Amino acid sequence: MPPKTAHNNLAELDFRMMVQIDMEMTTFNSNWTHCDYISTYLARTVSHNRPDSVLFANLLSSALNELLEITFRTRHSGGTFGCSVSRRNHVDRIELTFTCGEDERRSFEHAVTRIQAGAVEAGAVEADYISSLSREVGPGRDMLLLELVVSYKAQVRFDTYDDSVKLVVDLPLGGLTH
Amino acid sequence: MTAVPFTNSPPFKVQFDSSNQEFAISGSVRPRSVDEIVPSLTLLREAIDSVSGVFYLNVRRLSQMNNTAFHAFTHLLVDACQARPDMSFVVITSSVVGWTTQKFGRLSRIEPAIRVEEYDADFYPGQSFLEEGGFIPVLRTQTKMTWRHECNILPRHGMREGITMADICCGIGDFAALVQKEFKPARIVALDHSRSSLAYARQVAADFNIRGVEYIYGDASEMMFEDNQFDLVTCRHSLQIFDRPTLILREMYRICKPGGRVYITNEKISQCLGEPHGESIEWTYDELAKLFAHFKMDLEMGPKNRHYLMDAGFDDVRAESFMVTNLDGDPQDFADVIQAWEDTFAGEMSNKRGDSPEFVERFRRGFQDHIFAALHPKGYAGWPVWVASGRKPL
Numbered sequence: 178m179p180p181k182t183a184h185n186n187l188a189e190l191d192f193r194m195m196v197q198i199d200m201e202m203t204t205f206n207s208n209w210t211h212c213d214y215i216s217t218y219l220a221r222t223v224s225h226n227r228p229d230s231v232l233f234a235n236l237l238s239s240a241l242n243e244l245l246e247i248t249f250r251t252r253h254s255g256g257t258f259g260c261s262v263s264r265r266n267h268v269d270r271i272e273l274t275f276t277c278g279e280d281e282r283r284s285f286e287h288a289v290t291r292i293q294a295g296a297v298e299a300g301a302v303e304a305d306y307i308s309s310l311s312r313e314v315g316p317g318r319d320m321l322l323l324e325l326v327v328s329y330k331a332q333v334r335f336d337t338y339d340d341s342v343k344l345v346v347d348l349p350l351g352g353l354t355h
Numbered sequence: 356m357t358a359v360p361f362t363n364s365p366p367f368k369v370q371f372d373s374s375n376q377e378f379a380i381s382g383s384v385r386p387r388s389v390d391e392i393v394p395s396l397t398l399l400r401e402a403i404d405s406v407s408g409v410f411y412l413n414v415r416r417l418s419q420m421n422n423t424a425f426h427a428f429t430h431l432l433v434d435a436c437q438a439r440p441d442m443s444f445v446v447i448t449s450s451v452v453g454w455t456t457q458k459f460g461r462l463s464r465i466e467p468a469i470r471v472e473e474y475d476a477d478f479y480p481g482q483s484f485l486e487e488g489g490f491i492p493v494l495r496t497q498t499k500m501t502w503r504h505e506c507n508i509l510p511r512h513g514m515r516e517g518i519t520m521a522d523i524c525c526g527i528g529d530f531a532a533l534v535q536k537e538f539k540p541a542r543i544v545a546l547d548h549s550r551s552s553l554a555y556a557r558q559v560a561a562d563f564n565i566r567g568v569e570y571i572y573g574d575a576s577e578m579m580f581e582d583n584q585f586d587l588v589t590c591r592h593s594l595q596i597f598d599r600p601t602l603i604l605r606e607m608y609r610i611c612k613p614g615g616r617v618y619i620t621n622e623k624i625s626q627c628l629g630e631p632h633g634e635s636i637e638w639t640y641d642e643l644a645k646l647f648a649h650f651k652m653d654l655e656m657g658p659k660n661r662h663y664l665m666d667a668g669f670d671d672v673r674a675e676s677f678m679v680t681n682l683d684g685d686p687q688d689f690a691d692v693i694q695a696w697e698d699t700f701a702g703e704m705s706n707k708r709g710d711s712p713e714f715v716e717r718f719r720r721g722f723q724d725h726i727f728a729a730l731h732p733k734g735y736a737g738w739p740v741w742v743a744s745g746r747k748p749l
Contacts, residue, residue, distance in 0.1 A: 209387040212385070213383070213385050225542075225569060228557060228570070229553075229569075229570070229571055229572055230544070230569045230571060231544075231569075231571045231572075231573065231579050231580070232451075232453045232571070232572065235418060235419070235452065235453055235454070235579065236453050236454060238419065239419055239454060242385060242419070242421060243421060243422060246385075246421060246423075306461075307461055307464055307465065310426070310429065310430075310433075310461065310462070310465060311430075311433060311465050313430075315389065315423060315426050315427070316422040316423065316425075316426050320422070321422055324422060328454065328457065328458060353453075
């Protein structure tokens with residue numbers, strides 16, 4: 178049965194689709210190394226026409242891997258998983274479509290709301306992130322998303338659908354050179 | 356030195372060098388949980404416990420680290436700062452990787468005892484003389500002059516249509532652009548450690564609508580390319596101005612595919628020649644070789660190409676040479692190159708060594724005599740270049 182994923186038609190008008198991977202959530206969750214393999218492969222695939230392809234691929238792989246790891250850790254085994262990279266000028270958009278439980282959905286909404294609120298206040302997001310580094314416990318979902326905002330100036334959006342959710346992250350990495 | 360190999364995550368390695376008090380993490384570290392990296396964390400903790408003074412965390416070859424691992428390693432470092440206030444911690448990053456300097460740099464806002472240093476900020480001793488402003492036009496002319504020869508030579512050393520190739524220490528990128536046009540490789544990446552040269556290369560590529568060359572910032576002695584990627588790896592006129600050429604050759608060997616070739620060119624500058632005024636020219640180029648040696652650069656390296664390649668593990672080593680002369684094309688091109696050499700070598704470099712005015716005057720005279728020979732209707736002026744390539748064994 179082909180996977181069912183929800184993609185934002187409006188976004189596709191603005192952004193040019195570069196590459197997309199769809200698979201059953203069960204398959205994606207069957208092996209942790211999928212995160213590494215998919216992020217490395219996709220980052221390299223879309224890197225060749227960027228000014229410094231190795232730098233771009235390394236940074237995009239790093240950001241994408243964190244997002245895939247977040248998705249992997251949702252622990253929801255049903256439904257389908259979709260990962261796409263689209264592009265508009267210097268911005269690469271990562272869209273992750275997946276299924277998750279209600280509590281996880283609320284957690285994502287809370288994290289994204291917090292980021293969007295912090296973005297209004299200069300420095301608040303970075304202060305949050307620095308503070309999280311010194312905590313005893315490992316990185317939570319909110320910290321991982323905060324790091325993308327702080328390190329890559331990412332913009333994050335979270336959409337919900339009937340049977341899935343979508344994490345949309347815009348990364349302005351395309352114009353980077355050393 | 357103690358090393359911990361990772362069976363489940365072979366892409367990364369950690370090791371501790373007790374003599375340098377340096378703990379190094381390299382490769383890609385993306386564990387699912389902290390449990391997977393406990394041996395590494397234990398080694399780091401034991402390493403810190405075993406030293407005093409300054410502790411170095413070397414991440415210059417760390418290409419990837421997920422936040423699970425980053426938090427575990429850095430939390431251990433922060434804890435160590437609090438437990439050992441007598442110590443300071445230096446994180447050594449590379450500007451090439453792109454994320455480590457900024458990300459590890461944030462640790463100093465939590466613990467001032469942690470400091471980040473980019474190790475490759477002043478890495479190439481000859482670069483400052485050669486990369487800035489005025490030398491760029493002459494580099495273009497030099498490549499134009501050598502290309503007349505190399506475009507015929509290269510096919511004997513593995514160049515052919517459709518290959519994947521890397522040009523290491525590409526400078527202003529003109530050789531890569533010429534290769535792209537003439538030989539149409541499937542992929543060509545051109546790497547250099549000079550931001551100004553790469554900016555120039557990208558601008559030229561944009562202006563001339565040259566597509567398909569990836570200009571990449573990188574450190575030739577520690578490249579971010581994976582092993583066994585390229586059919587042909589070239590490095591022209593650069594090993595001779597690097598004080599540790601074997602490091603670059605080792606990296607070129609690593610990224611070359613088995614059965615692929617590594618191609619290098621170097622000079623023996625003391626054998627530049629010309630007539631008339633041959634003696635004056637000979638004296639100046641002998642002195643030029645000594646001047647470069649003073650700055651730890653071996654401009655006499657050309658005939659040693661074969662030796663270097665064999666020592667690096669290559670087989671089927673092929674070596675030849677060619678002479679760029681005033682008769683190849685417009686003699687004025689030759690004269691322009693020599694004039695630029697004089698300006699830089701008898702100017703900034705000679706001045707930096709502290710040469711006397713009398714020496715500089717005689718030194719300059721040889722260059723002027725070389726120009727005279729190049730432009731003389733019956734004159735002859737030459738600049739010899741040594742070429743060699745070796746095959747990476749299958």
